[in-house]
Amino acid sequence: MKFWIPWSIDAVVASVVVGFFFVGLGDRSVSSYNIVLWIGLLAAVAVVVGGSLILRSVGQRTLAIALALLLAVPATLFVLLWVVIIVSNPRWN
Secondary structure, three states, rough: OOOOOHHHHHHHHEEEHHHHHHHHHOOOOOOOOHHHHHHHHHHHHHHHHHHHHHHHOOHHHHHHHHHHHHHHHHHHHHHHHHHHHHHHHHOOO
């Protein structure tokens, strides 16, 4: 259970990144100008999601959890920030 919760958060983040990539391809905001950044971003997410699964399958459970937490912790903090912003309804003026 310690592995699957951060890994599922990573999978959701990866699906959001891939979704934004395909939307960007559709509206032509992903172009030859910034394709290197997108390839790097997609590769990093793939390394975290796939690498943590591979590490877990070869018995490196601690490294797999650490790799999964590398993306899951900032993503969770980002979502919590937005929840606080939405719930507290701050005045920005």
